[in-house]
Amino acid sequence: MKENIVILIVDDDEDDRKLFIESAKETNAGITFVTASDGQEALRLLKDEHIRLPDYIFLDLRMPRVGGRKCLEEIGKDKRLRDIPVFIYTTSTDVKDSRELKEMGAVHFISKPADPGDIYYILSVVLDEKWDQLNKKGV
Amino acid sequence: MYTVTAEDMLSEIGDLKLRLSEAQEAIDAIKNGSVDAFAIRKDGKPEVFTLQSLDYAYRVLIEKFSEGALNLTLDGLIIYSNSYFSKLIGIPNEKVTGSYIFDFISGESRKKFQEHFVLALKGCSKTEITLSGNNRDIPVYVSLTNLQPQLATVGMIVTDLSEKKLYEQLFELHTETLRKKNVELEHLNKSLDQFASIASHDLQEPLRKIKTFTALLKMKANQTLSAESNELIDKIKRSSERMSLLINDVLNFSRVVHMEDMFVKTDLNQILNDTLKDFDLLILEKNAVVSIGILPVVDAIPLQINQLFYNLVGNALKFSKIGTPAALSISSRILSAEENGNEFYSKFNLDEQLSYSEICFKDNGIGFEQQFAEQIFSIFERLNSQEQYSGTGIGLALCRKIVQHHHGRIRAEGKDNDGAIFYVLLPLTQETNAASN
Numbered sequence: 001m002k003e004n005i006v007i008l009i010v011d012d013d014e015d016d017r018k019l020f021i022e023s024a025k026e027t028n029a030g031i032t033f034v035t036a037s038d039g040q041e042a043l044r045l046l047k048d049e050h051i052r053l054p055d056y057i058f059l060d061l062r063m064p065r066v067g068g069r070k071c072l073e074e075i076g077k078d079k080r081l082r083d084i085p086v087f088i089y090t091t092s093t094d095v096k097d098s099r100e101l102k103e104m105g106a107v108h109f110i111s112k113p114a115d116p117g118d119i120y121y122i123l124s125v126v127l128d129e130k131w132d133q134l135n136k137k138g139v
Numbered sequence: 140m141y142t143v144t145a146e147d148m149l150s151e152i153g154d155l156k157l158r159l160s161e162a163q164e165a166i167d168a169i170k171n172g173s174v175d176a177f178a179i180r181k182d183g184k185p186e187v188f189t190l191q192s193l194d195y196a197y198r199v200l201i202e203k204f205s206e207g208a209l210n211l212t213l214d215g216l217i218i219y220s221n222s223y224f225s226k227l228i229g230i231p232n233e234k235v236t237g238s239y240i241f242d243f244i245s246g247e248s249r250k251k252f253q254e255h256f257v258l259a260l261k262g263c264s265k266t267e268i269t270l271s272g273n274n275r276d277i278p279v280y281v282s283l284t285n286l287q288p289q290l291a292t293v294g295m296i297v298t299d300l301s302e303k304k305l306y307e308q309l310f311e312l313h314t315e316t317l318r319k320k321n322v323e324l325e326h327l328n329k330s331l332d333q334f335a336s337i338a339s340h341d342l343q344e345p346l347r348k349i350k351t352f353t354a355l356l357k358m359k360a361n362q363t364l365s366a367e368s369n370e371l372i373d374k375i376k377r378s379s380e381r382m383s384l385l386i387n388d389v390l391n392f393s394r395v396v397h398m399e400d401m402f403v404k405t406d407l408n409q410i411l412n413d414t415l416k417d418f419d420l421l422i423l424e425k426n427a428v429v430s431i432g433i434l435p436v437v438d439a440i441p442l443q444i445n446q447l448f449y450n451l452v453g454n455a456l457k458f459s460k461i462g463t464p465a466a467l468s469i470s471s472r473i474l475s476a477e478e479n480g481n482e483f484y485s486k487f488n489l490d491e492q493l494s495y496s497e498i499c500f501k502d503n504g505i506g507f508e509q510q511f512a513e514q515i516f517s518i519f520e521r522l523n524s525q526e527q528y529s530g531t532g533i534g535l536a537l538c539r540k541i542v543q544h545h546h547g548r549i550r551a552e553g554k555d556n557d558g559a560i561f562y563v564l565l566p567l568t569q570e571t572n573a574a575s576n
């Protein structure tokens with residue numbers, strides 16, 4: 001498992017951001033979280049060259065102003081950013097959304113789990129970079 | 140007794156000869172036109188027949204026509220018009236006779252009529268034109284017949300098309316209205332589906348949180364809560380799970396027609412095998428016997444057929460009788476208009492150009508009363524209580540929607556407590572439909 005990881009969480013839902021960070025504590029990985037409440041704020045953080053780039057991005061889809069889809073598109077256009085693994089982290093279970101966003105460059109399409117224990121599982125799989133295991137869990 | 144002498148006979152022959160030669164003369168005179176009228180002796184009195192009186196019958200008939208009849212000279216002068224024609228154009232008959240036909244033809248039709256008039260001089264000609272009479276345009280169909288060499292005239296029959304055109308216009312208007320209504324309906328359906336999709340997506344969000352926080356509460360406060368409180372938390376959990384199921388089903392239901400997936404050649408055997416794999420455990424648990432026949436390859440959207448089979452197999456297993464091993468048989472046959480007759484096709488409103496696969500799912504479960512055979516396909520319709528059999532009441536509605544999206548039909552037959560049969564009709568090909576999708 002990597003160390004000194006920085007994860008950017010882009011989600012307009014404060015509860016979801018907190019739950020995510022809360023679950024991360026259990027991984028004992030010493031992750032630094034950077035949060036943004038919409039795509040616009042996320043892009044501002046990512047484009048600021050004085051701020052360290054995150055190792056992973058968790059991106060919600062439906063957010064005010066700049067949504068996840070637009071944000072992902074902008075990340076794909078930027079040479080500095082395009083290699084950061086982006087995980088779509090959303091309530092949607094739409095197969096079509098999933099397919100389209102993967103085509104746009106998202107590493108995985110994760111439907112937000114209802115069970116807090118599953119967040120821990122997702123995080124550990126992501127940090128291990130064994131992303132294909134996400135399929136098995138059906139998330 | 141009356142006797143005839145030879146003299147009597149000779150005199151009668153002489154008389155007959157005279158009458159014969161007179162008759163011959165009269166016929167010759169009529170033929171060469173030198174006679175206008177002739178008299179026939181009847182009951183000792185002469186009766187005069189003019190040529191006019193001979194064609195009297197025709198004149199009366201023509202006057203009673205509900206079509207215009209005209210006789211025109213070769214340069215278009217009207218020498219005869221029946222009263223229907225003058226009424227049609229609203230000009231007194233005496234003014235019509237003696238005028239040129241071209242005066243009663245609207246500007247834009249005149250050239251066309253002239254061309255057809257020239258054509259008619261070689262035989263006959265028919266066309267649609269517009270008459271112009273008394274400041275009114277009248278669409279008509281004219282038939283021109285050359286009467287030469289017997290007469291140096293052209294006969295013209297005029298059929299009024301005003302009513303036909305009016306109906307045509309009305310028909311077009313109605314068709315247009317219908318088309319607009321259809322577009323409107325499509326929009327409405329789309330927005331309804333969109334509404335269902337968005338609403339259920341937005342409903343999912345807070346529901347997920349209810350589930351999450353209930354789970355957190357149970358995790359963190361499990362020890363300190365009383366058994367009763369724990370049970371209440373479990374009830375919240377169960378209800379929210381059921382709500383989640385409902386929302387997901389509504390979401391799936393609204394997505395059927397929005398799927399942009401194209402129809403592809405789909406091996407239904409493959410799909411059925413995959414579906415049955417999902418039910419491995421349940422089949423073992425229910426001690427069920429599943430027999431499958433050979434299914435065809437059809438043009439379909441695999442993901443949707445998968446869902447269709449999943450729901451039908453799932454239902455058959457779910458509604459099995461307690462204490463009886465479940466038995467499900469899945470078979471198919473091919474139907475075509477030639478072999479299975481129009482009656483079957485018209486009964487199910489099938490496209491006669493297409494062959495269909497009829498896939499039959501027959502089980503030995505609790506069945507249903509035949510009177511509910513249609514109702515079960517309605518959304519949220521349930522025949523059994525939620526306590527007895529879980530489910531959202533969307534499964535079969537989704538099946539029907541999927542089948543309809545494939546331009547097929549689904550129907551059910553059942554007996555109370557004695558099994559159910561579901562028939563799925565799917566067209567083998569979607570060529571004609573694929574283009575419009």
